[in-house]
Amino acid sequence: MIDAKHIQHFKNIVGEENIYSDKAHLLAYSYDATREHFEPDAVVFPKDEEDVSEILKYCNEHHIVIVPRGAGSGFTGGALPSKGGIVLAMEKHMNKILEIDMKNMVAIVQPGVINMDLQKKVEEVGLFYPPDPASQDYSTIGGNVSENAGGMRAAKYGITKDYVMATRAVLPSGDVIKAGKRTIKDVAGYNISGILIASEGTLAVLTEITLKLIPKPKMTKTAMGIFPTVNDAMEAVYNTMASGVTPVAMEFLDNLTIRAVEETFHKGLPVDAGALLVTDVDGNMEDDLDFQLAQIEKVFRENGCSDFKVAKDEKEAADIWFARRNASPSLSIYGSKKLNEDVTVPRSALPELLEKFYAIAKKYNVKIPCFGHTGDGNVHTNVMVDGSDPEQVKIAYKAIEEVFQATVDLGGTLSGEHGIGLAKAPYMKMAFTDAEMELFKSIKKAFDPNNILNPSKMGLD
Amino acid sequence: MIDAKHIQHFKNIVGEENIYSDKAHLLAYSYDATREHFEPDAVVFPKDEEDVSEILKYCNEHHIVIVPRGAGSGFTGGALPSKGGIVLAMEKHMNKILEIDMKNMVAIVQPGVINMDLQKKVEEVGLFYPPDPASQDYSTIGGNVSENAGGMRAAKYGITKDYVMATRAVLPSGDVIKAGKRTIKDVAGYNISGILIASEGTLAVLTEITLKLIPKPKMTKTAMGIFPTVNDAMEAVYNTMASGVTPVAMEFLDNLTIRAVEETFHKGLPVDAGALLVTDVDGNMEDDLDFQLAQIEKVFRENGCSDFKVAKDEKEAADIWFARRNASPSLSIYGSKKLNEDVTVPRSALPELLEKFYAIAKKYNVKIPCFGHTGDGNVHTNVMVDGSDPEQVKIAYKAIEEVFQATVDLGGTLSGEHGIGLAKAPYMKMAFTDAEMELFKSIKKAFDPNNILNPSKMGLD
Numbered sequence: 001m002i003d004a005k006h007i008q009h010f011k012n013i014v015g016e017e018n019i020y021s022d023k024a025h026l027l028a029y030s031y032d033a034t035r036e037h038f039e040p041d042a043v044v045f046p047k048d049e050e051d052v053s054e055i056l057k058y059c060n061e062h063h064i065v066i067v068p069r070g071a072g073s074g075f076t077g078g079a080l081p082s083k084g085g086i087v088l089a090m091e092k093h094m095n096k097i098l099e100i101d102m103k104n105m106v107a108i109v110q111p112g113v114i115n116m117d118l119q120k121k122v123e124e125v126g127l128f129y130p131p132d133p134a135s136q137d138y139s140t141i142g143g144n145v146s147e148n149a150g151g152m153r154a155a156k157y158g159i160t161k162d163y164v165m166a167t168r169a170v171l172p173s174g175d176v177i178k179a180g181k182r183t184i185k186d187v188a189g190y191n192i193s194g195i196l197i198a199s200e201g202t203l204a205v206l207t208e209i210t211l212k213l214i215p216k217p218k219m220t221k222t223a224m225g226i227f228p229t230v231n232d233a234m235e236a237v238y239n240t241m242a243s244g245v246t247p248v249a250m251e252f253l254d255n256l257t258i259r260a261v262e263e264t265f266h267k268g269l270p271v272d273a274g275a276l277l278v279t280d281v282d283g284n285m286e287d288d289l290d291f292q293l294a295q296i297e298k299v300f301r302e303n304g305c306s307d308f309k310v311a312k313d314e315k316e317a318a319d320i321w322f323a324r325r326n327a328s329p330s331l332s333i334y335g336s337k338k339l340n341e342d343v344t345v346p347r348s349a350l351p352e353l354l355e356k357f358y359a360i361a362k363k364y365n366v367k368i369p370c371f372g373h374t375g376d377g378n379v380h381t382n383v384m385v386d387g388s389d390p391e392q393v394k395i396a397y398k399a400i401e402e403v404f405q406a407t408v409d410l411g412g413t414l415s416g417e418h419g420i421g422l423a424k425a426p427y428m429k430m431a432f433t434d435a436e437m438e439l440f441k442s443i444k445k446a447f448d449p450n451n452i453l454n455p456s457k458m459g460l461d
Numbered sequence: 462m463i464d465a466k467h468i469q470h471f472k473n474i475v476g477e478e479n480i481y482s483d484k485a486h487l488l489a490y491s492y493d494a495t496r497e498h499f500e501p502d503a504v505v506f507p508k509d510e511e512d513v514s515e516i517l518k519y520c521n522e523h524h525i526v527i528v529p530r531g532a533g534s535g536f537t538g539g540a541l542p543s544k545g546g547i548v549l550a551m552e553k554h555m556n557k558i559l560e561i562d563m564k565n566m567v568a569i570v571q572p573g574v575i576n577m578d579l580q581k582k583v584e585e586v587g588l589f590y591p592p593d594p595a596s597q598d599y600s601t602i603g604g605n606v607s608e609n610a611g612g613m614r615a616a617k618y619g620i621t622k623d624y625v626m627a628t629r630a631v632l633p634s635g636d637v638i639k640a641g642k643r644t645i646k647d648v649a650g651y652n653i654s655g656i657l658i659a660s661e662g663t664l665a666v667l668t669e670i671t672l673k674l675i676p677k678p679k680m681t682k683t684a685m686g687i688f689p690t691v692n693d694a695m696e697a698v699y700n701t702m703a704s705g706v707t708p709v710a711m712e713f714l715d716n717l718t719i720r721a722v723e724e725t726f727h728k729g730l731p732v733d734a735g736a737l738l739v740t741d742v743d744g745n746m747e748d749d750l751d752f753q754l755a756q757i758e759k760v761f762r763e764n765g766c767s768d769f770k771v772a773k774d775e776k777e778a779a780d781i782w783f784a785r786r787n788a789s790p791s792l793s794i795y796g797s798k799k800l801n802e803d804v805t806v807p808r809s810a811l812p813e814l815l816e817k818f819y820a821i822a823k824k825y826n827v828k829i830p831c832f833g834h835t836g837d838g839n840v841h842t843n844v845m846v847d848g849s850d851p852e853q854v855k856i857a858y859k860a861i862e863e864v865f866q867a868t869v870d871l872g873g874t875l876s877g878e879h880g881i882g883l884a885k886a887p888y889m890k891m892a893f894t895d896a897e898m899e900l901f902k903s904i905k906k907a908f909d910p911n912n913i914l915n916p917s918k919m920g921l922d
Contacts, residue, residue, distance in 0.1 A: 185877030194655025
C-alpha cells in the first residue's frame with residue numbers, strides 16, 4: 001500500500017528521525033491490549049498539528065489508511081492497523097500539557113498526554129480531573145476521549161465526555177477545525193466535539209483537547225459492606241443514592257470474585273457472602289463525610305448488610321480496596337483464558353443481568369465471575385475457560401455472545417468504557433438497527449469521504 | 462408549497478382535529494420570541510412517534526419543509542417557518558412525562574414537556590433537574606435540548622447537554638433511531654445524542670428524551686456583595702471558585718444595570734457601585750452552607766467588596782434576587798428598543814469584554830448595560846436605542862456586529878444559550894472557518910439529504 005515515494009514524502013514532513021518502517025518497530029506498533037496484532041506499513045510521529053495536517057492531506061489524496069494511536073492500551077483494537085497503512089503515534093511529540101488555566105478551570109492538552117500525568121499536575125494546584133480509567137497510569141487523553149473512557153468515579157463525577165469542553169482536530173482534507181470553547185456554554189454550530197468523543201479515531205485526528213477541571217475535594221473516606229445477596233447489595237445502592245448521598249465509588253464483587261481473591265491472597269474475606277460493596281465518599285468537611293458514611297451505613301444495614309466497616313486511616317482504606325483492585329488477576333484460578341467484557345445496563349437491571357449471566361455460566365458449564373461499578377451499572381464480566389482447550393475457547397465465545405444479548409435485552413450497551421473497535425464490531429448489529437448503522441456510515445462519510453481514518457472499526461465496513 | 466392533497470394526507474395521519482391551515486392559526490404559529498414572523502402552510506400536532514415518522518417520510522418524499530416547535534419561546538428564530546412548510550407542534554399531545562425512574566435516577570419525557578413541570582415533578586420525589594433557562598416556566602424540554610439551553614445554575618451544575626443521556630428521534634426518512642441508554646456509560650457507536658443537542662431541529666425530530674437527575678440539595682442560601690469595579694468582582698469570582706467553593710449561581714449586574722433597577726424600583730441599591738454580585742450556595746448541611754458563605758465573604762472582602770450581606774430568610778433572599786430578576790425590564794429607561802444578545806467568553810476574559818463593550822457604546826453613543834452569569838462568562842448584553850428612530854436602530858445593529866467581533870476575538874461564542882437560528886445566522890462566518898461551515902453542511906446532509914428539516918437556520922444555506 002505504501003511505497004518508497006510515500007515514505008520519502010512523510011520523511012520530508014516529520015523528519016528522518018520521526019518515521020519507522022523497519023520490522024522491529026512495525027511489530028511493536030502492531031499490538032494493543034487485545035493481543036490481536038496487525039502490522040502497519042509505517043509508524044509516523046508528528047511533531048505538531050501542522051505535521052498532522054500535511055500527513056492527512058497527503059494520505060487523503062493517495063488513499064492511504066491512517067490509524068491514530070496514543071498508548072495502545074485499548075481493549076477493543078481501536079488503535080490496531082487492521083488494514084495496514086500508517087500509525088500516527090502521538091506519544092513522542094504531541095504529549096504536552098499546554099496550559100492549566102486557573103481562572104477558567106480548564107486544562108489544554110495534546111492528545112498524547114498520559115491521564116495520570118494530567119491528574120497529578122492539576123491536583124498540585126488544587127484542581128481535579130475526575131475520569132480515572134483503570135489504565136490511567138499509561139493511557140492517553142487522546143485515547144480516553146476517542147473511546148470515552150470511564151472509571152471508578154463515574155457515578156458521582158461522570159466520564160470523559162463530561163469533561164471535554166473543546167477540541168482541535170484535523171479532518172482528512174488536512175483542514176484544522178476548532179470545536180467548542182473554554183466556556184461551559186456554547187451553542188453556536190453543531191456539537192462537533194460531542195461527536196468526536198467515542199468516535200475511535202474514525203472521523204478526525206485530535207490535536208488539542210480542552211478539559212474542564214473542578215476543585216479537588218479536600219478529603220476522602222472509604223467503607224465496606226458485606227451482603228448476603230447481590231440483590232440486597234443493589235437495593236442498598238439504589239436507596240443510598242435516592243437518599244441524597246452520591247458516593248464517589250460504589251464497587252461490587254460477586255461471590256465468585258470474593259472467593260477468587262480470598263483463595264489467592266488469604267485476606268479473611270467472607271467467602272459465603274453474596275456480594276461485597278466498597279465505597280468512597282469525598283467532600284471538603286469531616287462532618288460532611290461522616291454524615292454521608294452514617295447515611296450509607298444506615299441504608300446498608302436496612303438492606304441486609306451484615307458487616308459494615310469504615311477505614312480509620314489510609315492503611316485500612318488500602319486494605320479495603322485491596323480486594324477490588326486485585327479482583328481481575330485473582331480470577332485466573334478459574335481458567336487460563338479470560339474473555340472480559342465491560343457491558344453496562346441501567347443499574348436497576350444489574351441483579352437481573354447477573355442472574356442471566358449465571359444461567360449462561362450454568363448452560364455452558366463455565367465460570368463467569370463479575371465485579372465492577374454498581375453506581376453506573378458497568379459490570380466487568382469475565383468468562384473463564386482453559387485456554388489450552390480449543391473446544392473450551394469456542395464455548396467461551398458462545399457464552400460471550402449470550403452475555404451481549406442479555407445485556408442488550410435489558411436496555412444495556414455492548415460497551416460502557418472500552419469502545420467497539422474490532423473486538424466488538426461483530427456484535428454491533430445486535431445493538432443497532434439497520435437505520436442506525438446507515439446513519440453512522442453517513443456521518444463517517446461526511447467527515448471522511450475516502451475512508452482513510454481507522455477503517456474497519458466499529459462495524460462500519 | 463403545500464396543496465389540498467398534502468393536507469388531506471396529513472389529516473389521514475393525525476386526524477382532522479390535529480391540523481390547522483386557517484389564517485388565524487397560521488398567524489399564531491408564525492411567531493417566536495424574536496418578534497420576527499413567517500407563516501407556515503399548516504400546523505400539525507402529531508399524536509405520537511408513529512405520526513412523526515409518517516409525516517417525515519411523506520414530507521421527505523415530497524420535499525415539504527418541516528419546522529419542529531415546542532413553546533416557540535426561542536430568542537433566535539429556531540422555530541420560525543422562514544421557508545413555509547409545516548410546523549410540527551409538540552405542545553398538544555407529545556407533552557408527557559413518561560417515567561421518573563428512581564433507581565436509575567432518570568426521567569423519560571416527550572419533547573413538549575415544559576421545563577418547570579419536569580422540575581416540580583422530580584423535586585416531589587427528592588430529585589433535581591438543574592437546567593433552568595429564564596424561560597423555564599413555558600419553554601419545553603425539546604426546545605431546551607435543541608438549543609442546548611443553559612440557565613443560572615450552569616457554573617455548578619452544567620447545562621442541558623450535561624443531562625441528556627439518551628434520545629429517540631425520527632430521521633427525515635421516517636426511520637426511528639435510539640441513541641444512548643439509561644446508563645452513565647455507553648460508548649457503542651457514534652454519540653448521536655451529542656450531535657442532536659443544539660442542532661436546532663435541523664437533523665432529526667426528537668420524540669423522547671432521557672434526562673439524568675441528581676439528588677435535590679436539601680438547602681440553599683443567598684448572599685450579595687457590592688464591588689467598586691467589575692474587575693474586582695471578577696477577581697472575587699475566580700478566587701472563590703479556585704478556593705474550592707462552587708456557588709450554584711454567581712450573577713452580576715454592571716453599573717448601568719444597577720442604576721436602571723434603582724431608578725425603576727427604588728430599592729436602595731448602590732448606584733455608584735461598579736458591580737453587584739448575587740450568589741446562591743446549596744448543599745445538604747447547614748454547616749456546609751455556612752462554611753461556603755464564610756469562604757465567599759472572605760474572598761469577596763479580599764477583593765474589594767465593600768458590603769456583603771447574607772439573606773437571613775426566604776424573604777431577604779427574594780429581596781436580594783429582586784435586582785437580578787428585574788434587570789431586563791428595567792433597562793427600558795435607556796431606550797425603547799433593546800437588542801439583547803447572550804454572548805459568552807471564557808470567564809477570565811469577562812472584564813476585558815465589558816471594557817470593549819463600553820468602548821463600543823461610547824463610539825456609537827448608545828448605552829450597553831450588561832448583566833449575567835459570571836461563573837460561566839455568559840453576558841446578557843443589551844444595546845439600547847430609541848426604537849422609533851430608524852437611524853438609531855441602524856446604529857444599534859452596527860454596535861451588535863462589533864459586540865460579536867469583540868466576543869469572538871476574546872475566544873468567546875456568538876451564543877451561550879439561545880442558539881443561532883435565523884437571528885445570528887449572518888454572524889456564523891465571523892465565528893467559523895469555511896472548513897468548519899462545510900463540515901456542518903456535510904453533517905446536515907448526512908442526516909437530512911433533502912434539506913426538509915428546518916432549512917435556512919444556523920447559516921447553513
